[in-house]
Amino acid sequence: MLAVQQTQSIPSKLRNKNLRYGVILPSIVSNILSVSFPIALIQLYDRIIPNKSYESLVILTVLLIFIIIFDSTLKYLREQIIKWKEHCKLEKQNLQIINLILSTPVHLLSEISIPKMLDQLSLFKETSEVISMKRAILKVDLIFVVLFSTLLVLISPMLFLCLFSIQVIFFHTCSSLYKHYKRSLICTHAERSKYANFIYNLLSSMHAIKSSGIQRAIAKCEGDDFKKFLVTEQNSKSLILLLYSTIKFFTQLNIISVILLSSMLIIEQKLSMGAMGACILISNKIFQPIMQYFDLQIRSDNINELFNLNMNVNTSNSKHEDNITISNISFENVSLRYPQDSNSIIHEFNFIVETGDIVHVQGGHESGKSTLLKLISGLLEPSSGKINIISHVGKKYPVSSCRPQISYISDELKLFNGTILDNLTFFSPEQAKKAKEICLELGSHSLINNLPNGILSKIGQGEVDVISHGTKQQIIIARALIQNPGIIIIDEACSGVDKAAMHCITTYLRKISPNKIIFIASTNKKFIDITNKTISISANQQHSFTTGTSNA
Known part of the structure; x- marks a missing residue:
């Protein structure tokens, strides 16, 4: 219902x-x-x-x-x-x-x-x-x-x-x-x-x-x-x-x-x-x-x-798996080419990332890091090849059917006018306790508590018209983690977060990583230090997947 x-x-x-x-x-x-x-x-x-x-x-x-x-x-x-x-x-x-x-x-x-x-x-x-x-x-x-x-x-x-x-x-x-x-x-x-x-x-x-x-x-x-x-x-x-x-x-x-x-x-x-x-x-x-x-x-x-709009709903790919336990995600000869461009951004890329892995996605400017992360999240579909999510019982699912299990966090995400609690829980009162717990884990509780009405402070056109970019990013990260996703994707989402908050975020990600697959695109050393695998993306289509922390 x-x-x-x-x-x-x-x-x-x-x-x-x-x-x-x-x-x-x-x-x-x-x-x-x-x-x-x-x-x-x-x-x-x-x-x-x-x-x-x-x-x-x-x-x-x-x-x-x-x-x-x-x-x-x-x-x-x-x-x-x-x-x-x-x-x-x-x-x-x-x-x-x-x-x-x-x-x-x-x-x-x-x-x-x-x-x-x-x-x-x-x-x-x-x-x-x-x-x-x-x-x-x-x-x-x-x-x-x-x-x-x-x-x-x-x-x-x-x-x-x-x-x-x-x-x-x-x-x-x-x-x-x-x-x-x-x-x-x-x-x-x-x-x-x-x-x-x-x-x-x-x-x-x-x-x-x-x-x-x-x-x-x-x-x-x-x-x-x-x-x-x-x-x-x-x-x-x-x-x-x-x-x-x-x-x-x-x-x-x-x-x-x-x-x-x-x-x-x-x-x-x-x-x-x-x-x-x-x-x-x-x-x-x-x-x-x-x-x-x-x-x-x-x-x-x-x-x-x-x-009286005439709705012709496409239900061919509408079934989503909300409760599967993810074992790994695999790329099989995945390529992506935009229609107006003859060159592939991603070319016949293969890798397997398992639960418990924290993967650093590195590459130069406009090398295709965000494109790769959007392929993983399902925001983009490959031109060729397959992206599969495999459950703990070995069953394969396309990314499109597992989107509720994926949190994509980027600097482009916005907060809407309303209370901080509304932004964190998307108007689900049953998530309020969890929201406060995760804010405590991520080190954002003190910032929020110092606001006029704490977690019930209105942002946007409310009591708090201006909050720092870093605080916004912390709220957005907390909002994504509250949903308890199986795959977490962080795409340059912590540029404004201070060192203390970054320490809390990386500590929490390491804590939950045994049951998650985490992809991080960032040049922040604290993020890089918690990774155990690396995907390197380059503009000349020379992509690689290696085990171990990157040197970037």
């Missing part, structure tokens, strides 16, 4: 019902109060000013101020309810997705469709509830459109006909643009599905806790499918912008038309100044719900488009 913790809360039906009432009731009261503004304008211009009644002016002003404050408070509370739900969901969304991907055995991800996963996380459900509440507001506003239209007919039938004509043209134009947008969205949907499949299969085939390649692979996804996705999405966005621009244009046209026609009627003494002000306010109240209608349609379509 998916390892996503559920919190105790009010039953959803009751909670949603109360929230809906909290949105609808202020909307009804707000619309009723809106009727007072055009009436007040008529009273002001047609009675109070001509009669010079200062007492009535003061009373009217006080009443209007009270109504404005009360109305603004209602709208504020209504928006707070909606934004509160949006904020809570956005705040939890990334944490929940990370928790889902990182705390669930990878082979289970391939058995669950993306829509079902997202439904369990309530991402689209919560967003749909927000849109549903806004639709409830729109329904209330549409009901009051009839009332405001009636008021406008009573004040000036000619103005009503003018406004009605503009609204018909506006609705027809926006409907036409919306149809084009819907057609564009169908194309975007198809291309987004392809791209979503790429992302999903990438996550499914690579254990996200222990790899730095996901973001890099996504960033380098320059294929035709991705380009088509970008083009179709850009077309959809352009149509949305055009639609919103059209809405703004007609909004301004509406106001200008009402002002011009009202001015003509005032000149002909068929309309008063107060009635003109009232008509401007009323026309705006009639126009707003139509704008909101198209806005909600676009939002709803975007949600539905994401929810």
Whole structure:
């Protein structure tokens, strides 16, 4: 089952019902109060000013101020309810997705469709509830459109006909643009599905806790499918912008038309100044719900488009072995050549590394050390040859099926915004004790304890906005070791760690090495001293594998 913790809360039906009432009731009261503004304008211009009644002016002003404050408070509370739900969901969304991907055995991800996963996380459900509440507001506003239209007919039938004509043209134009947008969205949907499949299969085939390649692979996804996705999405966005621009244009046209026609009627003494002000306010109240209608349609379509992605999950290599006991890892004539390069970076390399070995990977700049380590981790696949992981019973597994057993640690890995404990455990509370123990072993506990809230200090945009590069590296190393991997790969990951911490790290690696296979690419002497085998990589493809500590 998916390892996503559920919190105790009010039953959803009751909670949603109360929230809906909290949105609808202020909307009804707000619309009723809106009727007072055009009436007040008529009273002001047609009675109070001509009669010079200062007492009535003061009373009217006080009443209007009270109504404005009360109305603004209602709208504020209504928006707070909606934004509160949006904020809570956005705040939890990334944490929940990370928790889902990182705390669930990878082979289970391939058995669950993306829509079902997202439904369990309530991402689209919560967003749909927000849109549903806004639709409830729109329904209330549409009901009051009839009332405001009636008021406008009573004040000036000619103005009503003018406004009605503009609204018909506006609705027809926006409907036409919306149809084009819907057609564009169908194309975007198809291309987004392809791209979503790429992302999903990438996550499914690579254990996200222990790899730095996901973001890099996504960033380098320059294929035709991705380009088509970008083009179709850009077309959809352009149509949305055009639609919103059209809405703004007609909004301004509406106001200008009402002002011009009202001015003509005032000149002909068929309309008063107060009635003109009232008509401007009323026309705006009639126009707003139509704008909101198209806005909600676009939002709803975007949600539905994401929810109905066509996922074609590749399950051919999705099974992962989480609990095998690794005996050794072997390279059999492994070569790697990039498509655009005729020369091999790694050429027909052979070696066997057994459990208990600590291997120093040495070589010059751009010799291929990181490439070799990424082949071992499964971040890269060989052009030819085989990389096998052999269990203690002699069974061979490809690297792709053993990725949960591999921790790849590099200087490229990042910390995310959250507490240090969250960064260490990936939101798995059961790992908290182990996290503290390993931090103690690695010598990072004193650094962490000196922070404002210790291991619960927030890094990133929290209490600790800046921590040293070395401390970050210690946290990243601890995070990888907490997962208890069978194969540990350290790729120049300790450049900022001080001598005392380095001593703790190497001591701990030596302590756990009898049950691990460890690869280290580093020029740090403390690392080199604990190794018992050496792999030498050179740019001219002269690779070697020797027993004993290297002299680098």
